[in-house]
Amino acid sequence: MPDIEYMFVVGIYTLSILSPIIIFLISWFGGNWHQKRLRYDLLAREKAMPKDNVSTLRSPLPGRRVVRSDLLAINIVAAPSHWQLFNARIKSIFGGNIKSLDKILDWGRQEAIQRLRELAISNGFDEVLNMRLETSTIQADQSGNSKNASVEILAYGTGVSYQ
Amino acid sequence: MQPNTGTPQVAQIALSNIETIPGRTIIQSLGVVTGSTVRAKHIGRDIMAGFKNIVGGELKGYTELLQESRNEALQRLVLDAAQRGANAVVNVRFATSAVAGGAAELFAYGTAVIIQ
Numbered sequence: 001m002p003d004i005e006y007m008f009v010v011g012i013y014t015l016s017i018l019s020p021i022i023i024f025l026i027s028w029f030g031g032n033w034h035q036k037r038l039r040y041d042l043l044a045r046e047k048a049m050p051k052d053n054v055s056t057l058r059s060p061l062p063g064r065r066v067v068r069s070d071l072l073a074i075n076i077v078a079a080p081s082h083w084q085l086f087n088a089r090i091k092s093i094f095g096g097n098i099k100s101l102d103k104i105l106d107w108g109r110q111e112a113i114q115r116l117r118e119l120a121i122s123n124g125f126d127e128v129l130n131m132r133l134e135t136s137t138i139q140a141d142q143s144g145n146s147k148n149a150s151v152e153i154l155a156y157g158t159g160v161s162y163q
Numbered sequence: 164m165q166p167n168t169g170t171p172q173v174a175q176i177a178l179s180n181i182e183t184i185p186g187r188t189i190i191q192s193l194g195v196v197t198g199s200t201v202r203a204k205h206i207g208r209d210i211m212a213g214f215k216n217i218v219g220g221e222l223k224g225y226t227e228l229l230q231e232s233r234n235e236a237l238q239r240l241v242l243d244a245a246q247r248g249a250n251a252v253v254n255v256r257f258a259t260s261a262v263a264g265g266a267a268e269l270f271a272y273g274t275a276v277i278i279q
Contacts, residue, residue, distance in 0.1 A: 023217060031218040038220055058181050066185035071178035071255055073233065077226045079212075081219030104219055111221070130181045136259035136267075150212075150222055152229055152267075154257055158179040 024082065031081030035104065042111055045118075054117055054128045054157065065163040072128060072159045074115045078108030079150035105151065109133060112155040125159030132156055176241045177251040177278065184251050184278050193247045193275040198239030202232040203266040229269065233257065236271045249275035 060066055080088070084100035091098045112133065120128045134154040177184050208224040215222050237255075244252045255273035262268050 027217045027219075031220075034218045034220055059183075060185055069177070069179055069185045071180060071237075073237075073257065075226060075229050075233065077222040077229065079216050079219050079222050082217050084219060108221075129185075132180065132256075134257055134259065137261065150216070150225065152225070152259060154233075154259070156180060156255075156257060158181050158185070160185050 024086075027082040031083050035081070035107065038111075039107055042107065042114060045114055046110070049117060052117070053120055053126065054113060054131045056131050058130050060127070060129060060160055060162070066160045067163050068125075069158055069160045070123070070125070071156065072116060072119050072123070072125070073154065073156035074112060074119050075152055075154040076108055076112045076115065077150055077152050078104055078111075080104045085149060108151065108153045112153045116155045116157060120159045123159060124161060126161045128157040128159050130157050176244055176249065178237075178241070178255055178273070179251075179253050180255045180273075182254060184253060187251070187278040189251075189253070189276045189278055191277045193244075193249050193277065195272060196240055196243040196247065196249070196252060196275045197270070197272045198236045198241070198243060199268060199270040200232050200235045200239065201262060201266055201268045202228060229259075229267070232267070232269045233271070236269045240271045240273060244273075244275040247275050249277055251276050251278045 080101055081104075084104060087100040088098045091100075113131070116128060116131065132155070134156075136152050136154075137149070177187075179185070183189060208228065211224055212222045215224075236257075240252060240255070252273040252275050255271060258270040258272075260268050260270070
């Protein structure tokens with residue numbers, strides 16, 4: 001009959017081997033589920049918009065008089081899951097298109113633009129002019145390696161309301 | 164009274180990221196104004212972000228942190244403009260750079276002008 005101390009040591013040992021695998025599995029299934037939900041949520045919000053009020057034009061369309069304007073800015077920090085990062089590292093050995101990172105970056109950009117649209121509407125602006133996107137990497141250590149990669153996406157523009 | 168637009172409203176300075184304030188005329192240019200801030204994330208947020216990183220998606224803690232920092236940078240830009248006697252800043256741009264590990268510099272710059 002195995003004594004309690006022995007079972008404890010064996011338990012800790014198996015847990016220490018299994019925990020990365022468990023986290024990996026959570027990252028794979030949980031991450032895919034979570035990100036799919038985020039994408040569907042974004043699609044639903046995009047479809048609910050009557051028309052796109054964001055543009056990269058530098059001045060309002062001719063014949064329209066602007067009565068109010070202000071700078072609008074919104075940001076989002078998007079991060080790939082551990083599974084996607086692992087996938088990307090394997091893929092980067094062979095090179096080529098890394099689909100798993102494409103997905104999260106694309107989501108982040110669209111989400112940032114969608115938030116800018118919503119910010120403009122909630123502040124009573126008719127249109128956002130000269131929308132710009134900035135992306136920057138954060139969370140890198142001194143040597144430039146990032147264990148938990150994430151990017152900040154900043155969307156900004158000038159909100160205008162017409163007469 | 165304007166609703167909160169996410170940008171600071173100090174001393175009634177109009178901001179835009181195009182060459183003019185739409186519907187107004189620029190009388191005089193007062194040169195480049197800048198505002199910057201360096202922020203580091205605190206360890207609690209770092210740990211929470213580490214957990215969130217397992218499934219990916221948005222890291223809300225960092226989003227808020229960067230939003231606060233950017234607002235501070237903008238506020239400094241606006242103060243700089245107010246000191247020069249401007250009443251608007253046009254062509255505002257943002258830049259972010261990672262300095263020493265774990266800290267990010269947020270930087271805003273633009274041209275201070277007087278509008279009619």
